[in-house]
Amino acid sequence: MRLIRFGSPGQEKPGIETQAGNRLDCSGFGEDWNELFFETDGLTRLQEYLSSHKDSLPSIPNDIRLGSPIGRPSKIICVGLNYSLHAKESGMEVPKEPVLFMKASSSLTGPFDEIIIPRESHKTDWEVELAVVIGKKASYVSKEKAMDYVAGYTIHNDVSERDFQLNRGGQWVKGKSNDTFAPIGPYLVTKEDIPDPHSLRLWLSLNGEIMQDSNTSDLVFDIPELVSYISQFMSLFPGDVISTGTPSGVGMGLNPPKYLKAGDVVELGIEGLGVSKQEVIGYDDKLRIM
Ligand code: ZN
Numbered sequence: 001m002r003l004i005r006f007g008s009p010g011q012e013k014p015g016i017e018t019q020a021g022n023r024l025d026c027s028g029f030g031e032d033w034n035e036l037f038f039e040t041d042g043l044t045r046l047q048e049y050l051s052s053h054k055d056s057l058p059s060i061p062n063d064i065r066l067g068s069p070i071g072r073p074s075k076i077i078c079v080g081l082n083y084s085l086h087a088k089e090s091g092m093e094v095p096k097e098p099v100l101f102m103k104a105s106s107s108l109t110g111p112f113d114e115i116i117i118p119r120e121s122h123k124t125d126w127e128v129e130l131a132v133v134i135g136k137k138a139s140y141v142s143k144e145k146a147m148d149y150v151a152g153y154t155i156h157n158d159v160s161e162r163d164f165q166l167n168r169g170g171q172w173v174k175g176k177s178n179d180t181f182a183p184i185g186p187y188l189v190t191k192e193d194i195p196d197p198h199s200l201r202l203w204l205s206l207n208g209e210i211m212q213d214s215n216t217s218d219l220v221f222d223i224p225e226l227v228s229y230i231s232q233f234m235s236l237f238p239g240d241v242i243s244t245g246t247p248s249g250v251g252m253g254l255n256p257p258k259y260l261k262a263g264d265v266v267e268l269g270i271e272g273l274g275v276s277k278q279e280v281i282g283y284d285d286k287l288r289i290m
Contacts, residue, residue: 001047002187002274003033003152005067006060009110012067015060016050017187023060028053033188034071038135038151038238043190067110069154069188070133073239076103076182077230078129078158080172082220082245089253098221098229103158103243104177111185111276115159116286117260118178123162124260124280127246128204128212128268130197131156132223133188138236146227149236152190153197155270156243157183157204157278162252162259184241186274194272198222202247204268206260214247216270 004023005012014026014033029049031037080099081087087094109115117124135151158176165175194200197216204212221229226242236242251258260266262282269275 001043001190001193003069003190004185004187005033005069005071006064007067008065009067009113012071023062024054024057025060026057028057032071033069035074035237035239039137043135043151065110066112066186068108068184069186070184070239070241072105072108073241074105074237076105076108076241076243077101078103078176078243079221079226079245083214083218083247084220085214085218085248086246086250086253089248089250094220098226100230100233101172101176103173103182107177107179107181109180109183111155111183111278113180113183113278114281114286115157115183115260115266115278116178116180117262117280117282118161118164119283121161121164122259123252123257125160125162125251126204126206126211126260126266126268127158127160127250128202128270129156129158129243129246130200130202130216130270130273131184132197132227132242132244134227134236134238134240134242135191136238138227138231141228141231143224143228146224147191149227150191150223151238152188153194153270153273154184154188155186155268155273155276156241157266157268157276158243158246159183160250183276183278186276189273200271200273202268202270204249204266207265211251212247212249214249216244218247219244
């Protein structure tokens with residue numbers, strides 16, 4: 001199943017996308033794709049609803065805006081340096097234990113929305129990542145049981161301001177949390193439709209030029225390890241997002257480094273999870289269109 005949310009920012013309605021790419025309105029189901037939905041076995045209930053209602057659901061025009069496929073989660077937790085070549089380009093060691101950092105859930109945005117370069121930013125960068133969405137509350141789960149807690153997968157561009165992240169003191173959260181820094185989607189693909197999440201090609205292009213091109217088989221810490229590991233430090237709630245880290249090819253790692261500027265177009269995709277695309281605008285441009 002592919003879950004989508006569509007409509008104006010903050011007023012998204014739930015829907016699904018069929019394998020053929022048709023988008024269907026699931027407002028009649030009466031729930032948003034959020035923590036409560038996942039917590040109450042919503043995926044099974046939705047499947048049952050669809051088996052009797054699929055043919056009568058209104059279709060959604062393809063030009064309507066998509067929001068994040070999940071309602072704002074309790075947290076977005078990210079894994080740093082989880083591809084060895086990316087650790088190298090960042091001038092850092094491959095860590096012995098997963099590096100974790102938080103990203104403000106207010107940074108969540110739609111998969112085709114603009115990325116706004118923050119005020120005073122000169123180093124806004126891109127990061128294609130496989131995002132795992134949690135399906136039920138996970139606390140102290142074992143690696144062996146960890147996949148039972150996964151609802152599905154989607155694409156996350158872990159947009160990062162390198163100066164805020166690395167040179168402004170304290171934690172990476174400062175460079176990860178600006179508004180629009182977490183485009184997620186186009187859809188959430190449920191777990192059963194991705195038999196092996198550890199062999200998916202993931203790529204990102206900037207203005208049509210491929211910058212990142214790797215495979216989730218290169219993850220240092222795989223999904224069961226991450227879910228289990230994170231759950232030793234905090235409870236993961238249904239709908240929470242774990243972003244599993246980015247491969248090499250970010251702007252910071254280039255010689256000379258290259259960062260996003262207004263007018264740039266970033267496109268990113270993961271095998272089986274679709275493609276998202278964001279145009280970059282300056283903070284002042286944002287004020288003009290509001
Ligand atoms: Zn990242």
